[in-house]
Amino acid sequence: MKKKVMMAIKKIKQFGIFVMCALVLGISCSDEFLEVPPAGSLGDAQLGTADGIEALLIGTYAALNGVFGNRFEGPNHWVTGSIMGGEANKGTDAGDYSTINPIQRYETDPTSGDLNNLWRGRYEGIARANRVLATITANPEALIAADAARISGEARMLRGHFYFDLQKHFGSIPVFDETIPSEEVVLIPNSGTAWAQIEADFQYAYDNLPAVTDAGRVNKWAAAAYMGKAKLFQGKFSEAITWFDDVIANGVTSNGLAYALLDDYAQIYNAENDNHAESVMDVESANNTGSVNNANAFDDLNYPYNTGPDGPGNCCGFFQPSLSLANAFRTQANGLPLLDESYNDPANAVQNSFFHVIVDGNDEDTFVPDSGPLDPRIDHSIGRKSIPYLDWIAHPGSAWIRSFPYAGPYSPKKYIYYKSQENTFTDGSSWTRGYATMNYTIIRYADVLLMAAEAEVEAGSLTKALDYVNQVRRRAALSEHWVKNPDGTDAANYNISEYVAADFASQDAARTAVRFERKLELSGEGHRFFDLVRWGIAAETLNTYLAYEGQFLVTKFGGASFTAGKSELYPIPQAQRDIQGSDILAQNPGY
Structure with a gap:
């Protein structure tokens, strides 16, 4: 796909050159030779x-x-x-x-x-x-x-x-x-x-x-999903259900893949897996086109700070997951989240190097990682000290953080390129290595399922809402895709389970669970503020x-x-x- 994008850009440039040459030939012998269009522009x-x-x-x-x-x-x-x-x-x-x-x-x-x-x-x-x-x-x-x-x-x-x-x-x-x-x-x-x-x-x-077109173009099913989202934002829940039902039953990606959750959550954010079955609408990117703005220039500040060759980007640490977001990934012994929002209580807060150094006043080298139960998506979403950071080194803690007291201990982990992708899925032609060329997904299938679950809670079936949420949680529970240490063991005490019917016995209970699932599944993807406002x-x-x-x-x-x-x-x-x-x-x- 990257080659297709670059070829498309190259084609536009070639077309522009052709048109400008034609303009020059067309006016060179005319008495209107002073009426020259602006350089690099095309006429009507x-x-x-x-x-x-x-x-x-x-x-x-x-x-x-x-x-x-x-x-x-x-x-x-x-x-x-x-x-x-x-x-x-x-x-x-x-x-x-x-x-x-x-x-x-x-x-x-x-x-x-x-x-x-x-x-x-x-x-x-x-x-x-x-x-x-x-x-x-x-x-x-x-x-x-x-x-x-x-x-x-x-x-x-x-x-x-x-x-x-x-x-x-x-x-x-x-x-x-x-x-x-x-x-x-x-x-x-x-x-x-x-x-x-x-x-x-x-x-x-x-x-x-059309349902099927070129990868990277919008198709009819992206329009259907977005229509459902527009209905949801307006509180038209029954109408939203109609659209989401159609998308879930019949939708395919622009390149013809039936919509589905990827088995491996991390692969949603891997450039080598762009245009996957979970992509409903995305923004394509490309490198080495002559402009880093064709890569993910909007993310160039957001990599961990001062990583050197041991981590991605080497600049600038502007986007650091919050302490309370990390805490939200705490689970109970039964593998369910703390829906009563007690995750920020001192007994439940995730142990991290910030608390160890700033709050407890101890040397970071003596930090012991959290051993309590956690939703495995935490370590696909948040860079935490001592946990492997993709295929780079284990996150070193303060060495990748510019200011603990100002921003806390965590680094982003979604939409970050891998060490093995340096200079192939990145554009290093500018001031930072942090111009990744992976697609950003505006709407993905898990988002559709959770929006459908929300609409079902408000105007449909709690049973269907339960099924949609559990599909998302079932994917997260595939242990073979949890973050692993170099020796193959789990990087943390991961513990996640599906909800049962009793957990969705009332509309209020179901609503709380669906909203919390959006927080966990879609963290750091730009949805949270707008969700809170519309709720x-x-x-x-x-x-x-x-x-x-x-x-x-x-x-x-x-x-x-x-x-x-x-x-x-x-x-x-x-x-x-x-x-x-x-x-x-x-x-x-x-x-």
Whole structure:
């Protein structure tokens, strides 16, 4: 797939060169020779061809990865979804990328340049999708009917994604399609009509996209899954069930694999296994294309700090799983999680080198790893001292952490490349080795199962919800895929079991279990904040998180709080209100 992506990019570049040469030949003997288009650009006549429209579409896909070089634009929402959801800390130290500091304390304001770039990046994606659709309409002879339907479906699917992303961040946004002239866009208010457009785009995509296409393209089943997600976010649970049932029964990946959970949880995050059966919608990446932005540039800061040759990236430690997230992987003797949230109690908290050194005041070399029962997904998700870190060395603890007192003891472990993949699945052409070329999965099949379980709890069958959750837990319980020491023994005391019917005897009990399973299964993947907000429990949950984490990370969280009725949404960027006018683009409450 990496070769296909690079070939596609190369093809676009070659096409651009061809068009520019044709332009030069076409005007060199004309008295209009001064009317030269900007270098590297294509005119409407060139874009109105089949190749030109495909190039515009590929440019729309490129916007999934971010277009302004800002890490908030990335699809993984490591700040706005994970750090803000209490499952990770902004690492390194307080002086590094300090503009994140007020955001993680729920003190951001409308002047944040990072949030403005998130807004700009998503609307750039929407503008690109609209350009594809408008170009198809303006050039009806350029494409055969089947290709016109497919490309339109892809463009509308991508546009629906960009609008969905804006909606879940900002709540009320301007909405426009390809029929609106560019000069009128600034007159469109944030009127709260995005959901209708999002559903219309996903419906069109479902109706017009093929089930099987090229790996990396969206297909009809990605549209169906995303429609179910959109329904879920709106509380339309019965409608969501209909869509999820269809996806679970019939869905296939773009490259034709029936949707399924991978046996090995770690393989979800392995570049050598991209485009796998669990991938519903992903963002493709590539290396050695001439720009590291085609790799996972949005993650380049998030590897463990100062690893040298013993670990990946060698920079910069910005994304460190939280103490309370690690504690959530504690299990009872029966292999079930502590759903009463007692996992943060001192008797249950996971022993780690932070407590050993900062709290207990002992030498890190005398640290003894936790011996209590743990969900095995902890060591696929979190880098912990003395536990093997993929195929690198065992995590050494403070040697890979820039500041224990500021960010805690843990490193991320998902979407990290392996030592054996250095310079083959990484792009080392820039300032850091940390440009991995693995796909980021926007929606994966476990996510679909858990969203379906949630919808079933709210408007369907607790029995079906139990089955979906247990499918996810059953995969995690495959002991042959647990993290192992070099001698083949389990790296920790892993203990996990499935729920029984009595555990789902009531809607409240089932709801608690499903929500907790999302926390464990999808940790660090950018979903948590938005889940808490749509469940209506963000203020309670995150203030509890701040109180716990703030006992230890005092500099970071001392005095921080989540404000109900305000902090659930990000502020509309002031820069955008300056452009449109504050009378047109209304600000969110509390800002």
